[in-house]
Every structure is written in C-alpha cells, then in structure tokens.
Amino acid sequence: MNKQEMALDIRDVPKKGKWLTLSLQHLFAMFGATILVPLLTDMSQAAALVSSGLGTLAYLLITQGRIPAYLGSSFAFITPIILASQAYGMPGIMIGSFVAGLVYGVVSILIKILGTNWLMRILPPIVVGPIIIVIGLGLAPTAIDMAMNVDGEYSGTHFMVALVALAITIIATMFFKGFFGLIPILIGIVGGYVFALTQGIVNVEPIANHWNDLAGSGSLGAFLTTLFQVPDFVVPFKDYNPLEVFNWGIVWIMAPIALVTIAEHIGDQMVLSKVAGRNFLEKPGLHRSIMGDGVATMIASFIGGPPNTTYGENIGVLAITRVFSVFVIGGAAVLAILFGFTTSVVLLIESIPAAVMGGVSILLFGIIASSGLRMLVDNQIDLGDKRNLIISSVILVIGIGGAYIQVTENLQIAGMALSAIVGVILNLILPGKETGYGNGKMFETNEEVQSDETAA
Numbered sequence: 001m002n003k004q005e006m007a008l009d010i011r012d013v014p015k016k017g018k019w020l021t022l023s024l025q026h027l028f029a030m031f032g033a034t035i036l037v038p039l040l041t042d043m044s045q046a047a048a049l050v051s052s053g054l055g056t057l058a059y060l061l062i063t064q065g066r067i068p069a070y071l072g073s074s075f076a077f078i079t080p081i082i083l084a085s086q087a088y089g090m091p092g093i094m095i096g097s098f099v100a101g102l103v104y105g106v107v108s109i110l111i112k113i114l115g116t117n118w119l120m121r122i123l124p125p126i127v128v129g130p131i132i133i134v135i136g137l138g139l140a141p142t143a144i145d146m147a148m149n150v151d152g153e154y155s156g157t158h159f160m161v162a163l164v165a166l167a168i169t170i171i172a173t174m175f176f177k178g179f180f181g182l183i184p185i186l187i188g189i190v191g192g193y194v195f196a197l198t199q200g201i202v203n204v205e206p207i208a209n210h211w212n213d214l215a216g217s218g219s220l221g222a223f224l225t226t227l228f229q230v231p232d233f234v235v236p237f238k239d240y241n242p243l244e245v246f247n248w249g250i251v252w253i254m255a256p257i258a259l260v261t262i263a264e265h266i267g268d269q270m271v272l273s274k275v276a277g278r279n280f281l282e283k284p285g286l287h288r289s290i291m292g293d294g295v296a297t298m299i300a301s302f303i304g305g306p307p308n309t310t311y312g313e314n315i316g317v318l319a320i321t322r323v324f325s326v327f328v329i330g331g332a333a334v335l336a337i338l339f340g341f342t343t344s345v346v347l348l349i350e351s352i353p354a355a356v357m358g359g360v361s362i363l364l365f366g367i368i369a370s371s372g373l374r375m376l377v378d379n380q381i382d383l384g385d386k387r388n389l390i391i392s393s394v395i396l397v398i399g400i401g402g403a404y405i406q407v408t409e410n411l412q413i414a415g416m417a418l419s420a421i422v423g424v425i426l427n428l429i430l431p432g433k434e435t436g437y438g439n440g441k442m443f444e445t446n447e448e449v450q451s452d453e454t455a456a
Contacts, residue, residue, distance in 0.1 A: 008325040010066060010276070022323055023331030025179060027339075029313040030072040030332075032185035035349050036364070037073035037306045039357050040142060041081045043093070044304055045349045046231030048073050049340035051305025055296025056333035060326050062292035066284045068324045069272060070314035070332060071296045073306045075368060076135050076261045078142075079416055080253045081306060087412075088250055090304070091240035095247075096254030097301035103258035104294025112287040119262075127423040128263040129375035130392040134399030134419055135260070136369025143365050146358025155355075157199055162359030165192025169360050182316045185360055192356035201355065207347050229343045234304030249411045254307075256417040259424070261309050265293055267375075268310045275319045387432040395423040 008014055014022055030052070038048040055071045063069075077100070084092045111119065147162030148154055169188025176184065196202050210226070217223035236242045269289055273280045280289065296308040314332075318324055339345045376383070376392075383389050397403075399419030404412050413421065 005322065006324055007322040008328070010068060010278070010324050010326055012325045013327050014323070014325055019328065019331055022321070022325075022328045023335055025317055025321065026070055026314050026329060026332035027335045028186055029179075029182050029317045030070055030311050030336075032183065032189050032360075033075070033311070033313065033364075034072035034336075036185070036189075036357060036360070037075060037078060037081075039349070039352065039354075040078055040146075040361070041085065041093075041306065043081070043090075043306055044232040044234075046229075046340040046346045047233055047304040048300075048306055049336045050231055050233075051296075051300035051303055052308060053333040053336035053340070054303075055299050055305075055308040056336075057330060058295050058299055059289075059292035060330055060333075062295060063288045064284045065326045066278075067269075067272070067280050067289055067292075068276070068318060068326050068329050069268070069289075069310045070329050071293065071308040072311045074261055074297075074309035075139075075364075076132075076257055076264070076309070077254070077307045079135070079138050080257050082142075083414065084250055084253050087253075088245065088247060090234050091242070091245040092247070092250050093306075094234055094236065094240075094301045094304065095242055095245055096250045097307045098242075098298050099251050100254045100258040100261075100307055101294040101296075101298035101301060103255050104262065104290050104297065107259075107262055108287045108291035108294065111290065112285070116286065119266075122424055122428070123259060123263045124427060125375050125379040126381055126388050126391050127395070127420075127427050128260060129372045129379075129381065130395040131260050131399065131416070131420050131423060132264070132372030132375065133369045134372075134396060134416055136365045136367070136372065137400050138416060139361070139365040139368070143358050143361035146354045147362060148358070150354075157201060158353070158355035161192060161196045161199055161201060161353065161355040162362070164195045165189065165356045165359030166362050168192060169363050173363070178320060179317065182313055182320065185313075185364060188360045188363075189352065189356060192359055193352055196353045196356055201353050202351055204351060207344075207351060210343060210347055227343060228341050229346065231340050231346070232304065236302060247411070252407075252411065252413040253417055256420040260420060261307070262290060262293075265290060265310055268312060268315060271312070272310075272315050272318070275315060276324050385432075387430050390430065391423060391426045394426060395419045398422055 034048055034052050035045045037043075038045045052072045059069065059071055060067075077097075080096065081093050084096045088095070107119070148159045150158055165188050168191035169184050172180065172184035172187040176187070180187065193202065197204075213226045214223060217226055234240070266286065269280050269286065280286075293309060300306060300308055314329075381388055383392065396419075399416050402415050403418055404414030405418060406412050
C-alpha cells in the first residue's frame with residue numbers, strides 16, 4: 001500500500017478538529033461488544049471501559065506505537081468467568097485473568113526465543129476452529145435464558161423485546177454500509193433499548209434521579225461530583241488477598257482459554273497487516289503484540305475488568321477510513337476511560353434490560369461459532385480425514401457437553417478448558433500430519449507481505 005492511499009499513516013497526528021471525531025468512531029465500534037461481556041458476567045461495565053482504555057494505551061506503548069489496534073473485552077472468557085465466579089467469586093475471576101495474562105507473556109517470550117513453528121504445531125486450525133465453535137455454542141443457553149426468562153419464568157414481553165433487538169441487529173449487519181455497517185451490535189442494543197422503553201421494562205428511575213441531582217447542583221464542585229464517579233474497581237490487597245484466593249482450579253478454568261485467544265490474536269494481526277500494508281508480525285514483532293495483549297489483560301485483573309483482546313470491529317474501521325494513526329486509537333482509549341468515570345453513561349448502560357442483550361447475543365454467539373467453522377473452511381480442513389474428524393469431534397462433544405475432570409476436591413478441569421487441553425494433546429499424539437494455517441502456513445513470510453503491498 002502506498003502512503004498516498006492512507007488518510008493518516010501509523011505515526012501521523014490528526015488535526016485537532018478531526019481527532020475527536022476519528023477517535024469516537026473507534027469508541028462506538030468497540031462499545032457494544034465491550035460492555036456486553038460485563039453485562040453477561042455480572043461485572044462492572046465502568047471497570048470494563050476503563051480497563052479497555054488503559055489496556056489499549058499499554059498495548060500501544062509495548063508495541064512502540066507501531067500497531068493501530070484497539071483492545072476490548074474478550075468473549076472467549078465469558079464462560080470461564082462465569083465458572084470462576086460461581087466457584088471463587090469476583091477475586092477468583094481476577095486471579096484467573098492475571099494468570100491468563102501470564103500465559104500471554106510466556107508465549108511472547110517463547111516466540112522471541114524460538115520463533116513460531118512450535119506454536120503452529122500446538123495450535124493448528126483443526127484444534128482452534130472447533131474450540132471457537134465450542135465458545136459460541138457453549139454460550140447459547142445463556143443468550144436464550146436472557147432473551148426469554150425473568151427470574152426463571154418465561155416472559156412473552158421480554159422475548160418480544162429480544163426478537164426486536166435481534167431483528168435490528170440482523171438488519172444493520174446485512175444492509176448498513178460504511179461505518180454503520182461496522183457497529184451492528186451497538187445499533188441493535190440502541191434499537192432494542194428504545195423498543196424496551198415502549199414496553200415499560202426499562203428502569204429509568206436511577207437515570208431520572210441522577211439528572212435531577214445534576215440540575216439541582218448548587219455549585220460547580222457539586223455538579224462535577226455528581227457527573228463523575230469512581231467505578232466499582234476490585235483491587236488486590238485492598239478488596240481481597242490474592243495469596244489467600246489463589247487456587248489451581250482457577251488456573252485450569254482460565255489459562256487454557258488464553259491459548260485460544262492467542263490464536264485469535266494472531267489472526268487479527270495477519271488481517272491488520274494486510275489492511276495496513278505492513279508486516280506487523282515482523283516489525284515491531286508478534287512477540288511484542290502478544291505481550292501487549294497479555295499486559296492489557298493483567299491490567300484488567302488489577303481493577304476488576306474482564307480479560308482484553310484485540311478487536312476485529314476496529315480493524316474494520318481502519319479498513320474503511322484508511323486512518324491508521326495510533327494517536328486516533330489512543331484518543332479512543334482515553335475517551336473509554338472518561339466514559340467509565342461518567343455517571344450518566346454508567347447508569348444508562350446498567351439500565352439496559354437483559355432481554356435486549358439476550359436478543360443481540362443470539363446472533364453474536366452464533367457468529368462466534370460460525371467463525372470457528374470458517375477457520376476450518378478457509379484452511380481447507382478435510383473432515384473426511386479420520387485424524388481431523390477425531391480431533392474436532394472430541395473437542396466439540398467435551399466442550400459443549402460440559403465434561404469435567406475432578407482432579408482434587410478443589411480442582412476441576414471442565415468444559416471449554418478441558419476440550420482445549422484434550423484437543424492439543426490429540427493433535428500432538430495422533431499419527432499423521434496436521435494441517436497448517438492457509439495451505440500449511442500459519443504466518444505469511446515477509447516477502448509475501450511485501451508482495452501484497454506491491455500489488456496494492
């Protein structure tokens with residue numbers, strides 16, 4: 001890609017008049033998905049926004065300001081978060097998130113020292129694809145329960161709201177173009193919310209009280225105190241003692257999923273390299289990118305946010321706008337942090353009915369599962385081959401069926417984590433040659449990326 005084809009290059013600083021607008025586009029692109037994860041897992045939406053912003057800034061720093069990627073809440077960790085919460089509470093989630101970040105760090109160091117062939121061997125598409133399918137389908141009961149039920153009882157009104165939110169999201173996905181085509185989740189949430197208001201299932205009292213308090217502020221200090229609030233952070237050694245909470249069960253719930261999200265991260269980097277006409281895998285290097293993702297997840301674990309990951313939605317924004325400036329990405333991160341401290345925004349998010357999120361999730365979780373299927377198709381995985389059929393079948397049934405191994409009284413390896421571990425082991429021990437990424441290759445060579453740039 002020629003520099004002339006870019007509106008802004010990686011290190012270009014936008015004009016002040018456009019900076020805010022360009023950053024807001026990235027904020028809106030990630031907003032719906034980033035708040036959906038904490039809403040589904042009963043975590044703080046404000047903390048998720050703040051950790052998303054801080055994590056992105058840390059990522060930009062670690063990657064030397066050379067990769068314009070935005071990081072938000074990871075959907076892959078929804079089920080592990082729910083399991084960790086049920087077994088160990090919110091502190092357990094934070095310990096697990098920190099351990100997942102450490103896995104990123106270890107993989108980053110190994111890539112720096114050993115290269116990438118070992119990772120290709122452990123995580124070929126025949127392993128990663130079915131695990132991604134498990135992630136999506138494993139969440140299906142959660143989406144349906146949120147869409148149909150209130151306190152365990154069926155509600156026709158709530159299901160209708162969910163279907164409207166789903167329909168709006170589908171329409172936005174299919175027919176909206178340009179930037180609006182990149183934010184169907186946010187459009188579906190907004191449209192579903194408006195319809196939910198007409199059905200009387202939105203509790204607007206906290207929002208009304210907040211605006212009354214703002215209007216009645218007698219001074220600037222009182223106004224600012226009412227307008228902003230400190231998010232409900234969960235801080236180690238303040239709210240809990242990590243040494244007392246730590247349990248190997250948490251590790252087995254969260255850590256294996258990090259291997260799957262690392263594979264997704266690599267895919268994002270390959271797409272971003274093509275979109276930007278740069279080989280980010282070579283410079284600043286895949287090891288820096290993975291390390292940045294891991295540090296962002298560890299930052300989230302220190303303040304009560306869900307694990308972070310790079311967002312494909314924001315890569316789409318880059319592709320359409322041709323604005324690759326890391327300063328624009330950094331601006332979006334700062335705005336996310338400010339939104340997390342803004343009481344009006346937090347109350348508005350908290351008022352979204354579960355039915356709206358359930359309706360959007362029906363499509364979203366299905367798309368996650370379908371993306372795993374797409375990985376198998378794109379990499380020409382032959383499911384007529386007995387080896388591939390065995391690996392994929394075992395992963396799917398163990399993951400979706402909820403199988404578990406009770407190692408000790410307090411240590412259980414279950415569901416998605418167990419399916420990931422079994423999949424990796426089967427791939428390593430079964431005879432035959434594993435299928436690599438893209439006709440046998442997980443990564444493009446530097447010459448191939450340069451060839452793409454020349455063709456562009």
